[in-house]
Amino acid sequence: MSESISEIVNRRSPSLNEQAWLALRHRLITLRYKPGDYLNTAQVMEDLAMGRTPVNQAIHRLATEGLLHIIPRKGIMVAPLSIDDALELIEVRLVNEGLCLELASQKANEAQIGQLRELNQQIAAAGEARDREKMMLLDREFHQALAEIAGNSRLTDILSVIHAQAQRFWAMTLSSVAHIDEVIAEHNEIIAALAAGDTQRAAEAARAHIYSFKRALLAT
Structure with a gap:
């Protein structure tokens, strides 16, 4: 349950x-x-x-x-939602989440990588069960864990607000099974980049994840 x-x-x-x-x-x-x-x-x-x-x-x-x-x-x-708001939010996410993953790639340890893998498995299970609310809660935990690994408290505060705003738009895309599968794969790429300690790969994974969100949103 x-x-x-x-x-x-x-x-x-x-x-x-x-x-x-x-x-x-x-x-x-x-x-x-x-x-x-x-x-x-x-x-x-x-x-x-x-x-x-x-x-x-x-x-x-x-x-x-x-x-x-x-x-x-x-x-x-x-607060109302508009495409203009979403596009502005995407611009802000590209900068801040890219920085977050660059920092996290330099600091992530095995226990933290394991936590991210476990969270992503739970997100996948919630997606298979079509439990949108649980998936969103777990996705919030996943991104919060990334921010905590990055270890910058001011950035963590900024990302908390940005992610809450982004999730309202994301809720509109979760009827697409294909997009849910993309999210799981993108999270796995983020985890792999952190496990490898590859700063450039981590930043690219962040951008790919955000552009995927943009495509799914514009397709709704």
């Missing part, structure tokens, strides 16, 4: 505020809350089964990350 969002969140026993942020962000990136929708705080509290303070903290944090818009006298709107 697939893990629920609460089970995955509770692995690391985060604070209540972080639990609310993770749970609300998950609903946004998986498009349970649709782009352009207006949200009611009371309804979000009910959906998350959480109190007003952590939900309000999560809303404001996600607004700073570009996933929500707080509109005076109107309320909270889920």
Whole structure:
């Protein structure tokens, strides 16, 4: 049986505020809350089964990350999606994720490589089961692990925001089995580049992964 969002969140026993942020962000990136929708705080509290303070903290944090818009006298709107936004995001990803993999290729150890392989196997299993939400959660863990291996805290913060924004677009492409297979293969190439300690190959693998995302998005 697939893990629920609460089970995955509770692995690391985060604070209540972080639990609310993770749970609300998950609903946004998986498009349970649709782009352009207006949200009611009371309804979000009910959906998350959480109190007003952590939900309000999560809303404001996600607004700073570009996933929500707080509109005076109107309320909270889920940030819309547009192709122009996606293309700008791709440009930013190419620079930052390329740097991430260059750094990670110089630092990755065997245990970290093993963790990435295990995560990618789990992503493949979730893809075969057509469990989109679990696949997205595991993909987030995979990219977070890459950022942690890179070992630059400022870059990690930047990548966390970028990846959350990118996943909303990625959710639109996951009906394609061919694209899911491409993602698994691209992750394997990233892992191989890190295992070889090959900086140039790692940067090229990052670019290939992002251009694949672009092709899949434009094909939807």
